[in-house]
Amino acid sequence: xxxxxxxxxxxxxxxxxxxxxxxxxxxxxxxxxxxxxxxxxxxxxxxxxxxxxxxxxxxxxxxxxxxxxxxxxxxxxxxxxxxxxxxxxxxxxxxxxxxxxxxxxxxxxxxxxxxxxxxxxxxxxxxxxxxxxxxxxxxxxxxxxxxxxxxxxxxx
Amino acid sequence: xxxxxxxxxxxxxxxxxxxxxxxxxxxxxxxxxxxxxxxxxxxxxxxxxxxxxxxxxxxxxxxxxxxxxxxxxxxxxxxxxxxxxxxxxxxxxxxxxxxxxxxxxxxxxxxxxxxxxxxxxxxxxxxxxxxxxxxxxxxxxxxxxxxxxxxxxxxxxxxxxxxxxxxxxxxxxxxxxxxxxxxxxxxxxxxxxxxxxxxxxxxxxxxxxxxxxxxxxxxxxxxxxxxxxxxxxxxxxxxxxxxxxxxxxxxxxxxxxxxxxxxxxxxxxxxxxxxxxxxxxxxxxxxxxxxxxxxxxxxxxxxxxxxxxxxxxxxxxxxxxxxxxx
Amino acid sequence: xxxxxxxxxxxxxxxxxxxxxxxxxxxxxxxxxxxxxxxxxxxxxxxxxxxxxxxxxxxxxxxxxxxxxxxxxxxxxxxxxxxxxxxxxxxxxxxxxxxxxxxxxxxxxxxxxxxxxxxxxxxxxxxxxxxxxxxxxxxxxxxxxxxxxxxxxxxxxxxxxxxxxxxxxxxxxxxxxxxxxxxxxxxxxxxxxxxxxxxxxxxxxxxxxxxxxxxxxxxxxxxxxxxxxxxxxxxxxxxxxxxxxxxxxxxxxxxxxxxxxxxxxxxxxxxxxxxxxxxxxxxxxxxxxxxxxxxxxxxxxxxxxxxxxxxxxxxxxxxxxxxxxxxxxxxxxxxxxxxxxxxxxxxxxxxxxxxxxxxxxxxxxxxxxxxxxxxxxxxxxxxxxxxxxxxxxxxxxxxxxxxxxxxxxxxxxxxxxxxxxxxxxxxxxxxxxxxxxxxx
Ligand code: NA
Ligand code: NA
Numbered sequence: 025x026x027x028x029x030x031x032x033x034x035x036x037x038x039x040x041x042x043x044x045x046x047x048x049x050x051x052x053x054x055x056x057x058x059x060x061x062x063x064x065x066x067x068x069x070x071x072x073x074x075x076x077x078x079x080x081x082x083x084x085x086x087x088x089x090x091x092x093x094x095x096x097x098x099x100x101x102x103x104x105x106x107x108x109x110x111x112x113x114x115x116x117x118x119x120x121x122x123x124x125x126x127x128x129x130x131x132x133x134x135x136x137x138x139x140x141x142x143x144x145x146x147x148x149x150x151x152x153x154x155x156x157x158x159x160x161x162x163x164x165x166x167x168x169x170x171x172x173x174x175x176x177x178x179x180x
Numbered sequence: 181x182x183x184x185x186x187x188x189x190x191x192x193x194x195x196x197x198x199x200x201x202x203x204x205x206x207x208x209x210x211x212x213x214x215x216x217x218x219x220x221x222x223x224x225x226x227x228x229x230x231x232x233x234x235x236x237x238x239x240x241x242x243x244x245x246x247x248x249x250x251x252x253x254x255x256x257x258x259x260x261x262x263x264x265x266x267x268x269x270x271x272x273x274x275x276x277x278x279x280x281x282x283x284x285x286x287x288x289x290x291x292x293x294x295x296x297x298x299x300x301x302x303x304x305x306x307x308x309x310x311x312x313x314x315x316x317x318x319x320x321x322x323x324x325x326x327x328x329x330x331x332x333x334x335x336x337x338x339x340x341x342x343x344x345x346x347x348x349x350x351x352x353x354x355x356x357x358x359x360x361x362x363x364x365x366x367x368x369x370x371x372x373x374x375x376x377x378x379x380x381x382x383x384x385x386x387x388x389x390x391x392x393x394x395x396x397x398x399x400x401x402x403x404x405x406x407x408x409x410x411x412x413x414x415x416x417x418x419x420x421x422x423x424x425x426x427x428x429x430x431x432x433x434x435x436x437x438x439x440x441x442x443x444x445x446x447x448x449x450x451x452x453x454x455x456x457x458x459x460x461x462x463x464x465x466x467x468x469x470x471x472x473x474x475x476x477x478x479x480x481x482x483x484x485x486x487x488x489x490x491x492x493x494x495x496x497x498x499x500x501x502x503x504x505x506x
Numbered sequence: 507x508x509x510x511x512x513x514x515x516x517x518x519x520x521x522x523x524x525x526x527x528x529x530x531x532x533x534x535x536x537x538x539x540x541x542x543x544x545x546x547x548x549x550x551x552x553x554x555x556x557x558x559x560x561x562x563x564x565x566x567x568x569x570x571x572x573x574x575x576x577x578x579x580x581x582x583x584x585x586x587x588x589x590x591x592x593x594x595x596x597x598x599x600x601x602x603x604x605x606x607x608x609x610x611x612x613x614x615x616x617x618x619x620x621x622x623x624x625x626x627x628x629x630x631x632x633x634x635x636x637x638x639x640x641x642x643x644x645x646x647x648x649x650x651x652x653x654x655x656x657x658x659x660x661x662x663x664x665x666x667x668x669x670x671x672x673x674x675x676x677x678x679x680x681x682x683x684x685x686x687x688x689x690x691x692x693x694x695x696x697x698x699x700x701x702x703x704x705x706x707x708x709x710x711x712x713x714x715x716x717x718x719x720x721x722x723x724x725x726x727x728x729x730x731x732x733x734x735x736x737x738x739x740x741x742x743x744x745x746x747x748x749x750x751x752x753x754x755x756x757x758x759x760x761x762x763x764x765x766x767x768x769x770x771x772x773x774x775x776x777x778x779x780x781x782x783x784x785x786x787x788x789x790x791x792x793x794x795x796x797x798x799x800x801x802x803x804x805x806x807x808x809x810x811x812x813x814x815x816x817x818x819x820x821x822x823x824x825x826x827x828x829x830x831x832x833x834x835x836x837x838x839x840x841x842x843x844x845x846x847x848x849x850x851x852x853x854x855x856x857x858x859x860x861x862x863x864x865x866x867x868x869x870x871x872x873x874x875x876x877x878x879x880x881x882x883x884x885x886x887x888x889x890x891x892x893x894x895x896x897x898x899x900x901x902x903x904x905x906x907x908x909x910x911x912x913x914x915x916x917x918x919x920x921x922x923x924x925x926x927x928x929x930x931x932x933x934x935x936x937x938x939x940x941x942x943x944x945x946x
Binding site for chain 1 (some may be wrong): 507523525526527528529530531532535536554557558559560561562565566567568571574575750751754755758759761762780782783784786787788790791792794795797798799844845846848849895903936
């Protein structure tokens with residue numbers, strides 16, 4: 025049950041991130057054409073790209089953990105008995121969950137800090153806590169996916 | 181053993197003017213004055229992580245002890261200091277403008293810096309308009325020009341005089357200029373060699389000696405407050421002696437030197453022309469850009485009395501440079 | 507502890523964590539934490555606030571942002587059938603030669619590499635497209651698998667290339683220049699592989715039946731099918747290098763064009779789009795998790811002063827520059843046996859780069875050394891993709907070919923490794939191969 029929910033959520037996050045990338049592509053093309061033909065680039069397009077890609081890329085992370093595709097060095101896997109391998113993998117996923125939790129917590133604090141100090145993007149003045157805040161759920165979901173994978177290794 | 185090592189981070193390479201001509205000698209001086217008890221470790225090119233916009237925060241949080249940064253990169257964090265970047269307010273050049281900035285920053289804008297031990301706040305010398313093909317002599321020449329700018333207020337200034345501001349990383353300026361993607365860049369002379377503007381632009385429009393400069397980028401060296409407080413009293417005294425107005429002027433002079441060097445080289449090169457705005461053209465640009473000042477003063481962001489800040493800045497400028505036309 | 511000792515201890519711990527199957531990005535993240543703890547004597551303040559900035563600083567990096575765009579471009583090309591069209595076009599021209607189908611597969615890999623930044627995607631799509639054909643025409647297992655595994659590396663050897671983007675970000679080098687510098691070495695790589703296939707085929711396929719020669723009409727039709735690849739490649743590379751589009755715009759044009767092609771000619775529909783997006787999400791996520799972890803490790807190492815001390819030590823030791831370079835290349839080859847290319851670039855460039863650019867090579871300027879070393883580093887980490895026991899491309903090819911064992915792939919790759927070593931020697935000895943196009 026938890027697995028189904030997490031899988032759907034991480035898939036939804038990944039597709040939302042993908043949609044952002046598609047929009048960014050469209051924006052870049054419009055900006056290029058505008059600059060070429062009408063001498064009118066989208067002002068601050070670089071900033072928009074940076075903020076949006078930050079949200080999109082973070083949203084990609086959980087799905088990759090659900091499908092267990094994050095990069096690992098599986099050099100010793102072949103030499104170890106299955107229970108040891110499972111234990112190692114469980115520890116690995118737990119460490120990933122812990123790291124993701126730490127990053128999510130600290131990114132949340134970054135968001136609060138940006139909010140308190142009114143940090144904005146340089147050209148457009150977009151509040152930085154918007155993109156930073158949108159990254160937090162993805163990192164939290166990544167932590168949950170790590171816990172789920174660890175539990176699966178332990179149970180099997 | 182009560183010696184200290186200050187960790188200093190900034191966003192430029194190790195061979196930049198800031199590091200080579202000011203930060204390193206400054207460290208050497210403090211080291212000598214303290215018999216080696218104050219030392220520096222300098223981390224150029226953001227080696228300790230983060231983005232240039234996060235530098236000020238990194239000093240405030242104690243990730244590093246000292247940062248050198250541009251205040252405009254942390255937009256919204258230094259609202260009172262934004263006034264310094266308004267068009268046609270400060271004189272061109274490093275030293276005098278830096279004295280004015282230091283004065284303003286320690287009086288009217290001092291609340292911007294209450295979380296820091298401020299070591300220096302200074303001017304980059306003010307923007308010159310470098311254009312590839314079209315010589316800009318008056319307001320009309322600005323129309324439709326695509327110009328690279330690095331700060332929000334520089335962009336607003338460009339818009340107000342009819343140009344189109346474009347933002348891009350410094351590494352792309354030379355390429356895009358040589359291919360005609362942009363027509364020019366608004367930048368101080370000091371950055372001309374590292375961004376290769378001397379190879380890609382041939383007309384350089386500046387303001388005259390008694391005219392205010394287009395817009396400046398405010399640079400600053402900030403120290404973590406607790407770190408400073410934790411120093412032994414005699415080391416605090418040494419830091420104080422070499423910082424503040426002394427370091428501000430030191431930066432200003434180093435920038436003046438760099439600016440003169442580049443400007444003289446360009447002036448002596450037949451491929452380049454340096455254009456100084458005449459009084460009429462200057463007045464026309466000043467009038468056109470008045471809207472930027474008005475908008476800034478009228479904004480109610482952060483609940484500041486912006487009129488008082490702007491008046492305070494004008495008053496300070498008048499004290500140092502009574503001859504400046506505005 | 508000196509910086510050097512701290513750094514070496516942390517790297518040893520990292521290797522231990524990776525051997526115990528901790529994710530590479532997480533292992534680097536933890537090693538970075540250890541570095542901060544050691545250098546700051548347990549004071550966590552700087553570490554915690556560094557982590558505050560860590561993720562946002564990396565995922566919002568402007569230059570790295572083109573990675574998802576280049577990945578998506580490759581995904582569209584796959585789902586639009588461009589990889590299949592490339593293989594068909596190549597075999598229309600050279601398929602009838604001895605070993606010609608395998609050579610066509612290598613050529614198609616190179617063509618696909620021109621619009622795809624990742625060797626994983628190249629190896630995976632070419633495994634699906636070309637392996638069944640090679641098996642159908644009785645190509646020996648070892649040759650077929652070796653061709654695709656080695657050909658897959660052309661995905662990063664020929665620009666656009668994700669490891670080169672990351673190298674550029676780490677060294678503040680121009681991505682456009684690195685891409686242009688990689689063109690000739692990439693073509694040399696393809697040529698080397700073609701020669702290897704030819705030699706192997708002469709030896710093992712002397713009596714094998716050949717496929718008939720294609721008519722010129724069929725050849726031209728096949729060529730027309732793949733013309734978008736050439737257009738997209740030229741637009742992307744010369745858009746960036748020529749300066750009329752910035753990197754993001756060039757990548758957007760490429761992705762947009764491949765997307766339109768996939769819909770118009772490849773018949774891509776909703777589910778193809780969803781698959782492309784999911785593929786992009788997973789590949790980008792893999793890259794960014796390592797990038798984030800490496801960032802903390804690298805700032806931790808910078809804080810320990812290990813890279814500076816190491817560079818000083820090398821300069822003071824009076825070792826000949828080429829001996830230093832050779833040692834670095836050997837370390838790369840050894841690491842490559844167990845690590846993937848991107849993790850290697852992220853781990854080693856901050857340590858080796860300051861050493862290399864501080865040494866004199868021929869009479870190259872510092873910028874030239876920086877670009878030349880970038881290309882050489884790319885070439886050696888690429889070898890890691892095809893060296894046993896841990897070679898990503900070997901695994902991928904084996905996954906798509908039921909009748910090929912990992913042992914067969916590993917043996918099949920050996921002649922291609924020979925070609926790689928020859929090429930690296932050539933590139934080290936003749937920097938002009940990398941720098942020539944830049945001086946045009
Ligand atoms: Na490629
Ligand atoms: Na390998």
